[in-house]
Amino acid sequence: xxxxxxxxxxxxxxxxxxxxxxxxxxxxxxxxxxxxxxxxxxxxxxxxxxxxxxxxxxxxxxxxxxxxxxxxxxxxxxxxxxxxxxxxxxxxxxxxxxxxxxxxxxxxxxxxxxxxxxxxxxxxxxxxxxxxxxxxxxxxxxxxxxxxxxxxxxxxxxxxxxxxxxxxxxxxxxxxxxxxxxxxxxxxxxxxxxxxxxxxxxxxxxxxxxxxxxxxxxxxxxxxxxxxxxxxxxxxxxxxxxxxxxxxxxx
Amino acid sequence: xxxxxxxxxxxxxxxxxxxxxxxxxxxxxxxxxxxxxxxxxxxxxxxxxxxxxxxxxxxxxxxxxxxxxxxxxxxxxxxxxxxxxxxxxxxxxxxxxxxxxxxxxxxxxxxxxxxxxxxxxxxxxxxxxxxxxxxxxxxxxxxxxxxxxxxxxxxxxxxxxxxxxxxxxxxxxxxxxxxxxxxxxxxxxxxxxxxxxxxxxxxxxxxxxxxxxxxxxxxx
Numbered sequence: 209x210x211x212x213x214x215x216x217x218x219x220x221x222x223x224x225x226x227x228x229x230x231x232x233x234x235x236x237x238x239x240x241x242x243x244x245x246x247x248x249x250x251x252x253x254x255x256x257x258x259x260x261x262x263x264x265x266x267x268x269x270x271x272x273x274x275x276x277x278x279x280x281x282x283x284x285x286x287x288x289x290x291x292x293x294x295x296x297x298x299x300x301x302x303x304x305x306x307x308x309x310x311x312x313x314x315x316x317x318x319x320x321x322x323x324x325x326x327x328x329x330x331x332x333x334x335x336x337x338x339x340x341x342x343x344x345x346x347x348x349x350x351x352x353x354x355x356x357x358x359x360x361x362x363x364x365x366x367x368x369x370x371x372x373x374x375x376x377x378x379x380x381x382x383x384x385x386x387x388x389x390x391x392x393x394x395x396x397x398x399x400x401x402x403x404x405x406x407x408x409x410x411x412x413x414x415x416x417x418x419x420x421x422x423x424x425x426x427x428x429x430x431x432x433x434x435x436x437x438x439x440x441x442x443x444x445x446x447x448x449x450x451x452x453x454x455x456x457x458x459x
Numbered sequence: 460x461x462x463x464x465x466x467x468x469x470x471x472x473x474x475x476x477x478x479x480x481x482x483x484x485x486x487x488x489x490x491x492x493x494x495x496x497x498x499x500x501x502x503x504x505x506x507x508x509x510x511x512x513x514x515x516x517x518x519x520x521x522x523x524x525x526x527x528x529x530x531x532x533x534x535x536x537x538x539x540x541x542x543x544x545x546x547x548x549x550x551x552x553x554x555x556x557x558x559x560x561x562x563x564x565x566x567x568x569x570x571x572x573x574x575x576x577x578x579x580x581x582x583x584x585x586x587x588x589x590x591x592x593x594x595x596x597x598x599x600x601x602x603x604x605x606x607x608x609x610x611x612x613x614x615x616x617x618x619x620x621x622x623x624x625x626x627x628x629x630x631x632x633x634x635x636x637x638x639x640x641x642x643x644x645x646x647x648x649x650x651x652x653x654x655x656x657x658x659x660x661x662x663x664x665x666x667x668x669x670x671x672x673x674x675x676x677x678x679x
Contacts, residue, residue: 218550220550229547231550281549281551283551283554284549284551284552284553284554284555285553285554285555286555289554310550310551312549312550312551315544315545315547315548315549316543316544316545317542317543317544317545317546318543319545321547380555382540382544382553382562383540383543383544384540384543384544384545385467385540385543387467415466415467415468416462416466418467419465419466419467422542422543423467423543424467424539424540424542424543424544425467425468425470425471425536425539425540426467426468426471426641427540427561427562427564427637428561428633428636428637428640428641429557429558429561429562430557430558430561431553431555431557434555434556434557435555441647442640442650443645443646443647443650445640446640446643446644446645446646446650447643447646448468449468449471449472449640449641449642449643450643450644451643452468453468453472453642453643454643456463456469
């Protein structure tokens with residue numbers, strides 16, 4: 209606790225999905241540069257509670273970058289100024305004493321605000337439910353090596369599976385497109401033999417669902433890839449397009 | 460296939476196919492222009508050969524359809540994408556580093572369309588249209604090389620055409636690789652290669668087109 213900073217926070221406050229939101233300005237003092245961004249918000253909330261004010265609502269859970277719950281659009285970037293990390297992994301050493309920090313929720317038609325900085329990301333769950341699974345017959349546990357899979361394929365499927373579904377891709381995209389998320393979810397299964405069986409049905413069902421939920425189209429600006437905390441590559445989007453077009457022309 | 464044209468990827472596929480078709484046309488158009496750099500006689504022969512013949516008219520119609528489809532779907536997608544962003548906009552300005560042209564394709568496209576309208580007025584109206592409208596009355600369409608030469612001795616027109624080509628260059632550097640990506644012909648290795656190819660294709664097209672007006676301005 210050798211170095212501390214004082215900050216001005218501009219935080220989005222909104223009572224509910226249908227209410228009109230606005231920015232509220234707060235001062236936080238003596239924040240350790242070693243604390244995480246969410247710890248800084250905890251301190252702000254303690255302060256608000258002690259002043260008998262409503263604390264700021266924000267999403268968080270594991271606080272170690274794997275659950276995909278934290279969000280926050282900080283100073284014009286999803287998950288803040290650091291690359292390849294989630295908001296919970298962002299530290300206050302990335303900010304300077306006296307900085308003004310603007311904190312907003314993800315903005316997309318398909319992600320309505322629940323309260324303050326929390327948004328409803330159940331649209332992602334609906335996309336997964338539409339086809340992001342494999343059907344298997346129950347029975348004895350198969351041998352781990354029964355189906356040989358080339359190492360490069362396994363690696364690429366694993367890179368896609370790193371997606372935690374946080375929604376930063378949608379938040380970063382000028383079109384609020386969910387293509388990076390969807391492509392990761394389609395890729396992780398399309399690359400493996402177990403996923404090939406339902407590949408056509410899956411691609412069409414998930415793409416249709418994404419459209420129905422009001423996400424935008426992909427303009428290949430690569431903003432999603434730049435902001436993804438898990439560095440999911442847009443090459444998965446090319447695979448998704450391939451899978452969808454093949455399935456469409458074949459049906 | 461039933462709802463292919465209502466989903467985003469289907470619409471983007473139409474954008475890609477029509478875009479690649481228009482790039483192929485640009486290459487074709489540019490190669491014909493290059494003839495004028497070497498021989499006015501050769502260029503006039505090409506103009507006469509195309510003119511208002513049935514195959515040139517059929518080609519013009521297909522080309523016009525390609526342009527209309529490309530613009531129509533671009534407009535539909537742009538409106539849909541704006542709606543997807545929602546009603547509340549971000550207050551903080553976006554700090555994600557991205558390719559500038561990729562975010563301004565529609566605006567660049569509008570500049571290209573404005574230039575195209577001027578271009579059709581300058582040339583198509585005096586060449587193919589003149590032949591369709593008055594050709595049967597024994598009207599002699601002026602030689603192509605003369606129409607081009609008369610226009611590009613004026614520095615203002617050369618400047619307008621160069622600005623137009625610059626907008627087209629930005630549009631194409633993103634457009635080509637993006638089209639290939641949308642069709643699905645891309646992966647981790649080819650991503651960088653396609654971007655290089657995209658820059659090369661755009662540069663060849665733009666230099667090829669710029670040579671003619673610059674030549675007439677300098678050498679009259």
